[in-house]
Amino acid sequence: MPRSGWTAPFESAFNGCMSTTRRSIPGTMRTYAPFAGSRPFGQMPKPMFADDGCRCHEAVQASRERIDAAAQGTVRVTGAARTALASCASLDWEGNAANLFRDRLTSLRPPLDAHDDEAATVTRMAVMSP
C-alpha cells in the first residue's frame, strides 16, 4: 500500500473532479483547485504522514495558534473599549439617558473582563489538551 494511504489510480466515470488521477475521460471536467494554496477549504487533503509523523500534530498546532491569535486580539479590543469608556467619564450631559450612560460606563467593565477571561479559558482549553 502506498505510504500516502491512497490506493492506486483507477479509471472512473467521474474522473477529473478534484482527483489525483491523471487520466480523464474526454468531456469530463478538468481537474482544478480554485482555492489551492490560499485557504484550507478546497485544498487537497494532506497526506496522513509527514516525514516526522502524522499530520494531526500540525493540525493541532495550527488550531492552537489560531486560538492564541484570537485571544490576543480580544485583549487588544477590550483594552481599547476600556479606554473609550474612561474618556466618557466627565461629559457634561444631563437627563435620563445620561444617567443610564454613566451607569453603563461602570456596568460594562465586568463584561469586558469576562471577555478576557473567556479568551484565556479557550486558550487554556487548547493548550492543556495533549
Added chain:
Amino acid sequence: MSDWQIVARVHGGHQSAPATVEEFHAAYDALVDAATELGVHARTWTDTAMELAADRTSVPLCTTLSSGTRSSSGGEHVTLPYAQLIAACQRHAAELNDTSAKLHGMADMLARANALYSQAERDSRRAVTELTQAVTQSHPLWASSAMVGGILGGLIYGGLAERAFTPGYSSWATAPFQEGYMSGIGALLTDIELGKGVVHTDEVNQAAGKIGKWSGPIKDIYQGNELTVRRVQSRAEVVRSSTSVGQSLENLRRLGEERLGKIDLDSGLEYGTIAVQRYERPDGSNAWLVTIPGTDGQWDSPFGWEQNIELMSDDPERRRRADGARMVVEAMEQAGIRPDEPVAMIGHSQGGIVAAAIASDESERFNIQHIVTAGSPVANHPIPEHTWVTSIEIEDELVAALDGAENPATDHWLTVRGTLQPAAGPGTPTLNDDGSCTPSADSGVWGDSPYAAAVVDDPAETKEMTHWLKYHQAAYRNASDLGGRPMITHERHFADTIGGELKETQYYEGRLSHPPGHTSTAPGERTGISRVGE
C-alpha cells in the same frame, strides 16, 4: 396589535460650549471605534470556529484528530476538544457582539442628545429639498408622476405587508421629497425663477398668500364671516395643570380628542374649542397658557380646512384675518390677558400654525414668550427672536412638511424630529400621571437602551399616518429622555413661562355664521366678532 416606537433627534436650541462639543465628538468617536473593533473581532472568533472545524477534518485518515477525544492508544496521534472549542468560540463571538451593540447604543444616545450631527443632517436634507424643488419646477409633470408613483408604491407595499389599505406607507415612501416638492409647486405658482429657490424657503407661504386672496372670500360665502366667540363651561377637567411641555401635550391631546368625540370625558365641550389657563406666579402676577387643537373641519368652525391656507400666507394681514387666529386672539382678550403678562401657547397642526401666526403678528398685543407646535408647518412664519419655539415633527407625517422648508435651528428655535420604527422586544413603557416615563426593558434599537426610542401609546393595528398627536408625544418623550443642553434649556424656559399655581381654566368656543341680513361678503371684508355670554 403592532407596537411602534419613535426615535427622536434634536435640532437647534442652546448648544453646549464649543469645548464641550469637542469632548462629545471625541467621546462619540472613541465609542464608535471601540464598538466597531469589538464587532469585527467577534467575526474573528466566528471565523476561528469555522477554521477549527476545518482543522479537525484536515487529515481525513487520522481518526484521533477528527474524533476530538483523546486516543487511548498512546501519543502517536493528537487532537483537541474541538466540539467544546468551537462552541466556546461561537459563544464568545455572540458576547462580543452584544457588548459592541451596547457601545453603539451609548454612542447613538450621546450623538442624538447633543445634536452632534445635526448640521450634517440638515445640510443633507436641504440638498435633497433644493434638488427636488428644482426638478419639480423644471419638470413638474415628471416630478408629480414620480410622487404619484411613490404614493401608489407605498400603498402597494403597505397592502402586501399589512394586508390593509395603509396610506401611512404612501407618506413614508415620499417623505424625503415632500418638502422639496411643495417648494417646487409653490415656486411655480408664484413665478419664482428656477435657481432662485436656493435663496428662498418661503415659496409655499407665498403661494398660500396668492391662493388665500380668493379662497378666503369663497370660504366666507359658504361658511360666513361672522365669528362668535363665547366662553363655555366644561363638566369635567379636560385641560389640567401643567408644569412641562410633556404635560401640556397630554392636555392638548385630551382637549383635541374630547371635542371631536374620540374620547369621552363627559365634558360637554364641542369642536372649535380652545383652553386659556391662568397661572399665578409667586409674586402674584399672572402667566397664561393657551391650548389650541387642530383642524376639526366642521361646517361652522373657525378651524376649518380653508383656514389653513390663510394661516400659511406670507401676508400678515391675511394671517390675521384667518378665523382661527381671530378666534384665539378674541378668546385671549376675553380672558383678560394683558400685554405685559407672559404667555405660552401650544397647538397641534392648525393649532400650532395659529400659535405661530399670533406670535408673528400680535407681538405688540401679547407678550408671547414660548410656543410649542406639534405637526405644524411653521418654518417660514416670522416669529420674533424673543419668542422661543419648540417644534415637534414626525418624519413622514406630511403635514409638517407642507411649509416646504426645514425649521430654523437657532438658540430659541428647537425642533424635535421623530422617525417611526416598528418596536421590538417585550414590554412597553408606562406613561405616568405626572408625564414621566417608566421605560421598557428593550426597545430593539442599538444596544437595548430603554431611552433609545419611545413606544407610541395606543398603537394602531397598521401603519397609519403619523400626524396624530400621540406620535409627537412619543417623539418629545424620547427627546426628553435623551436630555442634553438644548432640550433641558427649552423645557426650563417653557416651565418658567407658565411657572405658578393654576388658578383657572377657561374654555372658549368659536362659531362662524353669516351676519343677519347677509347676502354676500365684499372681498377682503373680514370683520364681525361677536362675544356671547355664558
